[in-house]
Every structure is written in C-alpha cells, then in structure tokens.
Amino acid sequence: MSGRSVLGRRTAIALLIGLATLTVSVGVVAASNVAAGLSQESGDVTIPTWLYLATGGGVIGASALMTMLVTDRAVIDDYHDRAVGLGTEQVVAAGSLLLGTLGLFGLALVIVVAGLGPDVAGFASAAVLLTFVGGRALLTTIAYVVGNPWPALNPWRRIAEVLPHGFVAEEYPRRLGSWPAVVALLALVWLEIVAPLSSSPGALLLAVLGYSAFTIGGAVAFSPATWFDRGGDPLSTWFRMYGAVAPVQRTDDGLAVRFPGARLGDDDVVTDVSAIAFVLVLVWELTYSGFIVTAPGVATIEFLVGLGLPPAFVYLALLLAGFWLFWKVYWLAAERTRDRAETYISTRYLALRFAPALLAIAAGYHFAHYAGFAITLWPSLLETLAAPLSPPANPTQYRLASWFGYVEIAGILIGHILAVWVSHTIAFELFPGKLQAIRSQYPFIVVMIFFTMVSLYLVSLPTMSPPFVAA
Template sequence: MTRSKLLRRFGVGMLVTSLLALLSDPVAASNAAVGLAGASQENLAVPRWLYLATGGATVGASALLASFVTDRRFIDRIHLWRESVAVDGAIRRGLVLVGHAIGLVLLVLLVYLGYTGPQVPTVNFAVIVVFAGFRAGYTMFTYLVGDTWRALNPWRTLASAVPNGFVEYPERFGRWPAVAGILALVWVETAAGVTRQPELLALALAGYSVVTVAGAILLGVETWFDRIDPVSVFLHFYGRVAPLRWTDDGLSVRLPGMRLVTDDYVADVSDVAVAVVLVWELTFSGFVTTQQGAAVITTIVETGVPPLLVYAFFYLGGYAAFLGLFLLAARVTADRIETFETPRSLAITFAPSLVAIAAGYHLAHYFGFFVSLSPMLVGALSSPLSPPSNPVVLTLPAWFGGLNVAFVLVGHLLAVWVAHSQAYRTFPSRLQAVRSQFPFVAVMILYTMLSLWLISLPTTSPPYL
C-alpha cells in the first residue's frame, strides 16, 4: 500500500472517530444573547480534554484529506458551479419595494414601541425583534439563504431618496470604520443594558439612525454602506456564505461558501480585520456568558479593578490577539515556502475562510436561542401593538447540544475547503498550495478547540452588567 493511501485511510479514520466522539456528547445548550440566556447545568459525558482534542483532530484530519484533492479542474468545478433562475424585472422591482416598506415600518415600530411599549424585555417588541429576530434569525437567514439587506435596509432607503455623496471618502481608510463600528455595537449589546432596557434600545436605534442617514448623505450611499456602516458590512460578509444571490438576470444558486472563494470581497487588511471580528465577537460573547468566564471576571473585579475596564481588556485584548494570531500565520506561511506573495497578500487570500468559521459559530451560538424564542417573535411580529401577557418560551431537548457541535465543525470544515481552494487559486505549485495552508489550519484548530470548549460550559448572566 502506498504512503498516500495510508495517509488517506488514517485521515478518514481520524475524521470518523472524531465526529463520533464529539456527536455522542450531550453538550450544554448554546449561549444566547447577553441578558436573555438561562444557565445550563449539563455536564460532558466524556473528559473535556478528549472532547477538545477530537474537535481539533477533526479539522486537522479534514485538512489532511483536502490536501489529496489536487486536481485543479475538479476544485474549479466545485467553487465555480452555479445555476441561474431568471426573474422578471417587474417582479424583482416589486420585491425590492416591498423590502423597502418592511424595513421602514419595522424601524418606526422598533423605536416607537421601544419607548412606549412595556419596559419588560421578554414582552417588548423592540427587544424581541432586534435580538431574537435580527441578531439571531435574520443573520442566520443571511448566511444560510441569501443577503437581502440591501432591499430591507431602512437607512439606505432614506438616504437614497435625497441627494448624497458630497464628500470623498479616503480610500486608505478601507473598512476600518466598519471594524470599529462592529466592535462598538457588540460592546453596547454587552455592556450598555440594551437587552434589558427597551427605552435604552430605542434611544440607541434612534441615535444610530441619525448618524447612519447623515453619514450616507455626506459620503454617498454606496460608499457608506459598503465600507463604513457596521451593520451592512457585517451582513454583506456573512452573505458570501449563502447559496442564493440576486444578480442582474435573476437568482444565482451556488454551493454554500463558494462565493468566499470567487467574490474577492476581501481586498485589504481592514477586510481581514472584519473577518476576524466576526469570529471574535461571538467568542467573546460566549466567554462572558459562561460560569467560568464570569468567575474570572469576578475574581479580577474583587481586586479593585472597575468591571467595565475588565470587560474592555478581555474584549479589545482578545480581538488584538485573534487578529495578531491570524497575521502571524500569514507571516509564517510567507517565511516557510518559496513565494513572491507577501504576508499581507496571504492574509487577504486566506481571510475569507474565517467568515465560514464565523457562520458556524453564529449558528451554534444563536440557533437554540432563536428556536426557544420563536413563539415570542411570531407573536410580536403578528401583533406588535398587543404584547402578550404570558410569553411562551420553548424548552429545548438535550440533543440540541449535539447540533451546536455539528454547526461549529461544519463551519470549520467549510473553512478548510475555502482555504484549500484559495491556495490553489494563488500558487502554481501543488506543493506550495498544500504547504501554504498548514499555519492557517493550525489557527483553525485552535479556534475550533476554543469554541467547542465555550459551548461545552454551563452558562450564566455576565456579572456586573
């Protein structure tokens, strides 16, 4: 038996064994939005070290198996396959107008009912729709089905109705404002109490609306929502994972995640930073809602450090570490293979794989939350002016924990294939293409083990918030 066949059989065996070990584990329910999650007391059925090791081995084995796929024509067929469905122009324009109307109506209702509705988060229309509907449900729709935010975006609709684009945006800024904006929005969600105080959420939405519409008018609609607006950039990056996309001719169908290979949406280091922040913000949210994370924060605060300073240290320091680790992988790759590619260009090349990881994280983080609150969301949307007196929350079965593990692993396995495809698009040598992936796969394994560790821990409310 050749060495290649032995390695392939070893990879298949490791992958199957790892998946069986992971999926046989009744992991705790996924973490939900800060302030809305209940604690879970589930324990692992296997030693945690074995659970984490098998998770890392799954990603490593999948990368090993992918390295045997060296036929460039086959790789191209996978990420270039598409089908198109023609849609009449009048129907498309009608759908866009309906989307505009829905977005505007929802924004008005969110601000109005956030102020005037009952100040109880479990029955307030604004809290339910923003966090269960948008943060969880609509984001999942964006990467599982398609990105429809361009039509729904109420701020874009308002800014497009008036003359705009009076100031030229400096290209050197890239998408750094969007990175800062995403970090700021997640910080507000975590530390400002908007998940528990509907009036405060309504105030934040109103303020965001003013800044966003004014900025879009000043700098131009296309520039603002493509490079600066954090919500739009957040959703458009996730939309690259989705199988469906509107084109000039109608609806385009692709295999999930393949637009991450072909769209070239990541163009500079600021785009790399966006991809990293999508992964980090979920990791941070998962950490602070675990009992272990809460214990670490409590211990530090008891020494006299202000709570918000502790959270800010973990939040910004952790993001810097995640970004630095990915850039380090790019530098190691440039140093260890003979190539004219720079560390910067390699980081840009492999960053789209992080978006696939983020989609898996998000699904594991929010799917259970969305399902459990879906009766409340349906009730809020069907009768926004009549909040229920007894909101219904579904109790999730124990096997939902296995889904969380599967979501994380599927996201990482998709990321491995995206990185593999990107490598073969970039390097003429097969050996270079395979070797270039190793440092990035090592980073993916680390991310996998960290995320699996977080979703295995019992949850609690973040202290001091």
C-alpha cells in the first residue's frame, strides 16, 4: 500500500475519532458559557461538576490514546513535511505594500477617532471596535486559521523603518529574547482589566500612544528588523506565535500551504526559554479573563481587597501568580518527560520542542472566547467605520443563535486534539523508539488535561462583572 493511501486512511480514521469525540463531549459542555468574559449569559451546567470535568478531561485523554495508535513514521513525516507552493515572492511583496498602507491608515484612524471623535460608549466608537473587534478578535483569528498578516500590516514597523536606529546596538541582545514582549503582554492584559480601554476612547488613546512609544523606541534603540523579528515587540510575537498554527506559511520562495499545525513541529518556532514564557502567557491570559468574572475569582478579589490591598495590585498579583503556576506545571511536565523517556536530551530542549503544541490550545481558546464576540459586533464595526466622527448612537449588533455554543466548544476540542497530534509528531521526531516516543508524551498529555479541566470548570460557572474596576 502506498504512503499516500496510508495517509488517506489514517486521516479518515482521525476525522472519525474527532467527530466521535465531539459528539460525546458536546452534550456535556454545550451548556457552558465559553466566552465567559464577553457575555452576560450564565454558564451554569445541570450535571454534577465532577462528571462534567471528568468527561472534558477524558475527551483529551481519549484523543491522545487514539493518536498514539498512529506509529507509522512515514505518515507522521508526511503530515509534517508536505507543502504546496501558493505564491511567489513578487506576489507577497505586492500584498505587503497594500497591507502596509492599510495598517498605517488603521493606526491613524484609531488615534484620530479616539482623540478627536465624540466621547461615546466604547462599542459605539470606531477606535475601540477597530482595536478589539478588528485586531484582538478578527485579525488574530485570521492569523491562526489562514496565515499571519501582521508582518505586512504592522504600522509601527513601517514608521520605525524610516527613523534612524541603532542608538544602543545594531543587533538585538540575544539574552533579552522575548522577555520584553512577555512583560509588555502581561502589562497589556492587566491594563485591559483595570483601565476602561474598551469603554473609553480617551483611555484607549493613551494606551495606544504609550504602546507606540514603547515599541518604536525599542526598534530605534536597536533596529526594526531585530526588534520585531527577535521577540521584543509583543504584538509581533503574538501574531507570529498564533500564525504558526495556520496552514499558510511564509517561505523563502513566497507562500506555501501545509497541514494545519504542521509548522508547530519545526524547531524554530520556540527557540529560547523566554518564548516558552510567551506561549504560556497566551494560554494563561484567556484562562485569567474567565477566572476574574466567576464566583471564585470575584470572591478572591474581594477578600484580598478587604485586607486593604489596592484593587489594581490585586489584579496584577493574580495575573502573575497564575502565570507562575502555569510555568511551574509546564516545567514539571518537561522534567517528567525526560524521566519517562529515559533520554539524555536536556529538560530545557524538551520544553522548547513541546511548547509549540500549546499554541494550538491557545488558538482554540481564543476562538471560543472571541468568535461570538466578533460576529455580534461586526455590524457595529462597519457602521462606525462608515462615519467614524459621527457614529450612530446605537450601532447594530447581531444576536447569536442558540446552537453557536456548539461551534465554540468545537474550537476548544479541535485545538486540544491538534495539540495532542503535534506532541505526538514531535515525540516521534525526537526519540528513535516507538515506545520511548509514546511514553514521553504522557506528562504533556496530563498538562493538557489539566489546562482543559481548569478552563471547563471556569466556563461552567455563572459570570459576573469583575469588582472594583471601571465598567
């Protein structure tokens, strides 16, 4: 039997497994509110919590067991290596010029509307909608569903490239890695909670100007190429990480189409410890946004504030504490992987290679949180962009159908199943023995089950407004 026939048969089996998994789990989790931080609907479930969580974790465990049945290295290598050319370098250059112009126009629009436009409610402002619906929701979704457009769109890079640079050093220091991006992303997540960025165009303007000064300053201190490509800029790193999940990838010859998630198996997606930290922030920040709008999170915040701590400090402390917990759990899994595989490969290298698989989970979580949000506010975005300085008082919003929760749940499950498959392909690349490769995956499967059960528990709870912050 040819390798292609085997691949087709394995793919069909994988699809059947995925459909069966979705069918079993969707009845359990459909009642939950996935977009906990973006919806006022309750996330109550009507079955025992222990059964709900056990079933959700069991879905991931079952998909892992099914994936481990695929041990044919030719099939695994074919999924990872196959690529189809899509466009030439000339086509990419033309597209980059068009997207670059749109990026500069978008940044100017946000600044002008937020600074000179009417002081309206956040989701009646073109600046707010373009930032959160256009950027945080839609553009990020495009990055992991289709391909990463940010290198061409990035307006701050276009500005930095016409400015003198290299005042500190021409090369970005390797020791800094992605740590500036990690710190900046954590700061942005914190500001999104404690500052009225989504409700006040004026507050958003200050944040945009502050971010512009930070990232253009970094590019001028070193160079635009090294600052934006090496991990100093948080948005560039954000889109590069999410873009690694997508089927369309940039190559030396232009563009190529690969299997979804195949890029995550490459050894240049996560190259240092700081990049691992950034991946974990992507996973944690979505979990954090669900925690602070549920009863356990609200009770924790109210208790700490009741002790006399400032609310802004409490939100920051919880954000950092949760990140630290995810960090410790992940490195514990890397250590256990080394023990289980009985290998001389270092724990650090194993952590670097398996970290990209978590990006598939982050993409699934992002889709579940923001798909309905983007669809609901899409007409509002169009209406306010048509008249940005005189927007309608009540922009149109869509109402989601009751069945859309199944789509959100499917996003979470597909992200986890893809992560399991990517871990499987990486294990078979790292270890020569089949049993050794299979044993090495167990700790990371446990981590994925842990992340799944934490998130499912949070989305099963009723949501409420986070206390002590501006609406």
